[in-house]
Amino acid sequence: xxxxxxxxxxxxxxxxxxxxxxxxxxxxxxxxxxxxxxxxxxxxxxxxxxxxxxxxxxxxxxxxxxxxxxxxxxxxxxxxxxxxxxxxxxxxxxxxxxxxxxxxxxxxxxxxxxxxxxxxxxxxxxxxxxxxxxxxxxxxxxxxxxxxxxxxxxxxxxxxxxxxxxxxxxxxxxxxxxxxxxxxxxxxxxxxxxxxxxxxxxxxxxxxxxxxxxxxxxxxxxxxxxxxxxxxxxxxxxxxxxxxxxxxxxxxxxxxxxxxxxxxxxxxxxxxxxxxxxxxxxxxxxxxxxxxxxxxxxxxxxxxxxxxxxxxxxxxxxxxxxxxxxxxxxxxxxxxxxxxxxxxxxxxxxxxxxxxxxxxxxxxxxxxxxxxxxxxxxxxxxxxxxxxxxxxxxxxxxxxxxxxxxxxxxxxxxxxxxxxxxxxxxxxxxxxxxxxxxxxxxxxxxxxxxxxxxxxxxxxxxxxxxxxxxxxxxxxxxxxxxxxxxxxxxxxxxxxxxxxxxxxxxxxxxxxxxxxxxxxxxxxxxxxxxxxxxxxxxxxxxxxxxxxxxxxxxxxxxxxxxxxxxxxxxxxxxxxxxxxxxxxxxxxxxxxxxxxxxxxxxxxxxxxxxxxxxxxxxxxxxxxxxxxxxxxxxxxxxxxxxxxxxxxxxxxxxxxxxxxxxxxxxxxxxxxxxxxxxxxxxxxxxxxxxxxxxxxxxxxxxxxxxxxxxxxxxxxxxxxxxxxxxxxxxxxxxxxxxxxxxxxxxxxxxxxxxxxxxxxxxxxxxxxxxxxxxxxxxxxxxxxxxxxxxxxxxxxxxxxxxxxxxxxxxxxxxxxxxxxxxxxxxxxxxxxxxxxxxxxxxxxxxxxxxxxxxxxxxxxxxxxxxxxxxxxxxxxxxxxxxxxxxxxxxxxxxxxxxxxxxxxxxxxxxxxxxxxxxxxx
Ligand SMILES: Nc1nc2c(ncn2[C@@H]2O[C@H](COP(=O)(O)OP(=O)(O)OP(=O)(O)O)[C@@H](O)[C@H]2O)c(=O)[nH]1
Numbered sequence: 001x002x003x004x005x006x007x008x009x010x011x012x013x014x015x016x017x018x019x020x021x022x023x024x025x026x027x028x029x030x031x032x033x034x035x036x037x038x039x040x041x042x043x044x045x046x047x048x049x050x051x052x053x054x055x056x057x058x059x060x061x062x063x064x065x066x067x068x069x070x071x072x073x074x075x076x077x078x079x080x081x082x083x084x085x086x087x088x089x090x091x092x093x094x095x096x097x098x099x100x101x102x103x104x105x106x107x108x109x110x111x112x113x114x115x116x117x118x119x120x121x122x123x124x125x126x127x128x129x130x131x132x133x134x135x136x137x138x139x140x141x142x143x144x145x146x147x148x149x150x151x152x153x154x155x156x157x158x159x160x161x162x163x164x165x166x167x168x169x170x171x172x173x174x175x176x177x178x179x180x181x182x183x184x185x186x187x188x189x190x191x192x193x194x195x196x197x198x199x200x201x202x203x204x205x206x207x208x209x210x211x212x213x214x215x216x217x218x219x220x221x222x223x224x225x226x227x228x229x230x231x232x233x234x235x236x237x238x239x240x241x242x243x244x245x246x247x248x249x250x251x252x253x254x255x256x257x258x259x260x261x262x263x264x265x266x267x268x269x270x271x272x273x274x275x276x277x278x279x280x281x282x283x284x285x286x287x288x289x290x291x292x293x294x295x296x297x298x299x300x301x302x303x304x305x306x307x308x309x310x311x312x313x314x315x316x317x318x319x320x321x322x323x324x325x326x327x328x329x330x331x332x333x334x335x336x337x338x339x340x341x342x343x344x345x346x347x348x349x350x351x352x353x354x355x356x357x358x359x360x361x362x363x364x365x366x367x368x369x370x371x372x373x374x375x376x377x378x379x380x381x382x383x384x385x386x387x388x389x390x391x392x393x394x395x396x397x398x399x400x401x402x403x404x405x406x407x408x409x410x411x412x413x414x415x416x417x418x419x420x421x422x423x424x425x426x427x428x429x430x431x432x433x434x435x436x437x438x439x440x441x442x443x444x445x446x447x448x449x450x451x452x453x454x455x456x457x458x459x460x461x462x463x464x465x466x467x468x469x470x471x472x473x474x475x476x477x478x479x480x481x482x483x484x485x486x487x488x489x490x491x492x493x494x495x496x497x498x499x500x501x502x503x504x505x506x507x508x509x510x511x512x513x514x515x516x517x518x519x520x521x522x523x524x525x526x527x528x529x530x531x532x533x534x535x536x537x538x539x540x541x542x543x544x545x546x547x548x549x550x551x552x553x554x555x556x557x558x559x560x561x562x563x564x565x566x567x568x569x570x571x572x573x574x575x576x577x578x579x580x581x582x583x584x585x586x587x588x589x590x591x592x593x594x595x596x597x598x599x600x601x602x603x604x605x606x607x608x609x610x611x612x613x614x615x616x617x618x619x620x621x622x623x624x625x626x627x628x629x630x631x632x633x634x635x636x637x638x639x640x641x642x643x644x645x646x647x648x649x650x651x652x653x654x655x656x657x658x659x660x661x662x663x664x665x666x667x668x669x670x671x672x673x674x675x676x677x678x679x680x681x682x683x684x685x686x687x688x689x690x691x692x693x694x695x696x697x698x699x700x701x702x703x704x705x706x707x708x709x710x711x712x713x714x715x716x717x718x719x720x721x722x723x724x725x726x727x728x729x730x731x732x733x734x735x736x737x738x739x740x741x742x743x744x745x746x747x748x749x750x751x752x753x754x755x756x757x758x759x760x761x762x763x764x765x766x767x768x769x770x771x772x773x774x775x776x777x778x779x780x781x782x783x784x785x786x787x788x789x790x791x792x793x794x795x796x797x798x799x800x801x802x803x804x805x806x807x808x809x810x811x812x813x814x815x816x817x818x819x820x821x822x823x824x825x826x827x828x829x830x831x832x833x834x835x836x837x838x839x840x841x842x843x844x845x846x847x848x849x850x851x852x853x854x855x856x857x858x859x860x861x862x863x864x865x866x867x868x869x870x871x872x873x874x875x876x877x878x879x880x881x882x883x884x885x886x887x888x889x890x891x892x893x894x895x896x897x898x899x900x901x902x903x904x905x906x907x908x909x910x911x912x913x914x915x916x917x918x919x920x921x
Contacts, residue, residue, distance in 0.1 A: 003037035035554040338393040345378035422591040422654040423471035424584035429514035430500030435530040438567030461603040461615040462657035463644035469577040484766045486670035503537035507545040516754035533566040591654030596675040597623035612663040623652045628682040632671030635686035636663040720749040722773035759866020769793040779868045828852030832907040843901040858911040873898045
């Protein structure tokens with residue numbers, strides 16, 4: 001009997017596989033995942049039932065989505081929209097409830113308005129004049145009756161409304177006659193569109209809903225004290241009451257309108273109007289006031305703005321208040337010299353130094369506040385301010401640029417257009433020679449565009465493939481080290497990992513590492529069992545082996561998609577691409593293409609002729625030439641955008657990688673790339689970041705270590721102690737892994753993130769740094785380079801020779817009782833270049849000191865390929881024939897190791913001393 005896969009059924013109905021699985025499970029069908037199979041009878045039965053459901057869903061979707069009719073929507077999309085429609089419905093109801101509350105307030109206010117005097121213009125009178133200036137000012141008019149002051153004195157408040165809340169203006173336009181409103185250029189038609197979409201009876205309700213909300217906000221605004229300086233343009237609001245324009249007022253309005261059009265024109269249609277206002281909103285530093293007004297007006301014309309304008313306005317208002325307060329403070333605080341600027345955190349030691357007092361005094365002050373702090377502990381601005389106040393200092397939050405950027409990002413995500421499906425970003429990983437490159441090549445061959453244009457001509461670290469089975473973007477980083485290094489910089493670029501495993505070779509070391517790295521990053525894996533064309537291929541074995549790592553094939557009841565491929569013969573490549581798309585569908589990858597671009601630097605370099613260039617993967621929005629941006633610590637303006645085929649492009653949307661020219665420096669892979677409103681902002685954010693980078697370097701972020709583990713548990717910073725294990729033999733790993741996990745308590749779980757035999761590698765350090773893990777090695781020692789990296793990254797690397805000691809240390813650390821009395825300090829490393837047999841003495845190693853120094857009295861470890869083969873003391877240290885006390889880097893010497901004669905050429909000798917460590921508080 002033929003079998004049908006669930007995802008094929010899903011495709012038939014245009015449903016998402018996940019959704020269909022959920023439905024089928026709810027209906028009691030024995031399916032587990034999208035690739036479960038059902039026999040043809042059951043499939044027919046399902047088809048019947050689902051047909052009915054989908055039809056109902058379509059109808060429902062249409063009814064609910066009448067506001068946003070979309071031509072030729074597939075039934076699959078309709079089902080998604082249905083749930084959105086439900087959400088909208090809920091949101092609408094909530095709004096109505098809110099609106100009712102506002103309505104009551106408004107009624108009360110209107111009653112007061114009537115009492116206050118008939119001479120003031122009513123709302124209706126206000127809006128009879130269709131001129132933009134009238135529209136702008138009509139809202140403030142509502143509050144005038146509350147104020148008994150003459151017109152001239154009321155105006156400052158009105159001016160504030162105009163400059164702070166321009167977006168509200170069309171609210172009143174809504175209430176005006178349609179014919180008149182049509183005259184107000186671009187501001188109104190779209191607004192009308194929004195309001196006109198609901199059925200006729202709802203429109204009336206909508207009016208009621210909208211109006212009181214805005215009135216209520218206006219009332220709130222009047223309460224805000226208006227600073228004196230804002231009384232300047234007193235004449236502006238006068239034409240509001242349909243009087244002949246007074247000098248000044250009409251000037252403002254045309255400027256506004258012109259600006260709005262001019263601004264649009266400038267963008268040459270690059271961005272849609274929905275984006276435009278955001279652009280402008282950020283232009284708050286703009287010296288031209290009129291511009292701001294125009295922007296506000298534009299804001300409101302976008303149909304989707306109605307929802308999100310409120311929070312933005314709130315923020316704007318708060319910002320304005322904050323600014324005013326800050327300005328007042330400037331005058332007040334000039335007298336106070338004792339000021340400390342803090343970016344985001346300051347260490348206890350630093351704070352003490354800046355106040356010129358002892359660190360212990362700061363620590364005692366913190367204790368009085370109930371905070372137990374160490375010298376290097378970072379204090380946030382608030383805590384630092386509290387402590388500093390005790391000593392007569394003020395702490396000021398520095399780097400407002402970064403905060404502004406945060407606010408901008410928040411706004412962007414709030415206001416953007418619709419989040420639409422985007423292509424998945426894929427990284428291919430696997431063991432050496434299992435066929436990563438071959439699979440990538442095979443996939444690239446399916447690219448329809450590259451096929452026509454002569455293929456991918458340029459290596460830019462990431463490329464986009466448009467295959468008939470769907471679009472994909474590959475991030476072609478060299479292995480998982482780069483992948484994890486980027487993650488350690490906070491960048492999440494990859495959506496899906498394709499794990500290539502050769503069917504004739506099975507799971508190997510790097511396969512395991514790739515699994516560990518993907519899991520730590522929480523990225524789903526699609527397995528490509530490659531080389532199935534080979535006689536020795538055994539795909540079942542690969543499945544069995546991968547199951548041990550939690551990658552269980554769907555046919556065995558798991559959730560991992562396995563594809564059998566032969567990159568060489570082009571078998572299964574289409575299936576692989578489809579599976580990736582399927583996984584992407586499950587992840588519901590979406591992005592808003594209309595907002596300002598935001599992405600991640602994949603790689604960057606200094607090019608001889610072109611200066612700094614960076615490959616950027618756009619993750620949100622659309623990037624255009626001319627955009628001002630900040631990438632890591634550098635700013636810039638996009639000069640050119642180049643795709644993977646070496647062609648210059650005018651736009652790059654979500655999931656599209658492009659090479660960007662126009663940077664002021666070389667950012668790092670994994671740095672965030674954000675488009676900002678203007679060059680000035682980009683520059684100030686970049687310089688603030690450079691400052692912060694310097695500070696952070698000094699404060700060196702505290703990662704988890706056994707020493708600070710207890711502290712971190714107490715602060716609830718850490719819920720699990722992640723450990724990466726390395727040992728000389730497999731048996732130790734198993735024994736320790738098990739015993740360590742058994743140490744888990746309610747407060748903290750011990751979790752082994754990755755285990756491997758052999759020496760500690762740079763990859764281990766990257767993984768530990770990105771995952772906040774510690775590294776424990778048994779009889780293995782990291783190489784000098786690896787050790788330096790660990791120091792730079794602040795990763796705690798501990799070496800033990802007995803499992804019991806390691807377990808004891810972890811247990812003590814968990815209880816906060818770890819008090820190291822002695823701490824090992826490596827003082828130097830030497831390479832063994834030759835060996836000599838000296839009668840009565842034994843083997844002497846002819847060495848070159850490659851790092852630090854070797855001291856006669858030091859202890860020494862003999863390492864062979866990173867594995868400790870002996871630990872003991874230095875027996876003799878000679879330069880030529882003389883006994884010496886120490887030998888420095890770059891010099892040669894003879895070293896004898898006490899009671900050890902098995903030294904071989906190529907061994908490393910690591911000299912170390914044990915320092916006594918004072919017990920910490
Ligand atoms: N028979 C067979 N050979 C394959 C297949 N895929 C790749 N190979 C061969 O396997 C070898 C290694 O393939 P690569 O694609 O270079 O493997 P890789 O994983 O990228 O290797 P590294 O870049 O060294 O990590 C090459 O000789 C390929 O021709 C396949 O499907 N079948």
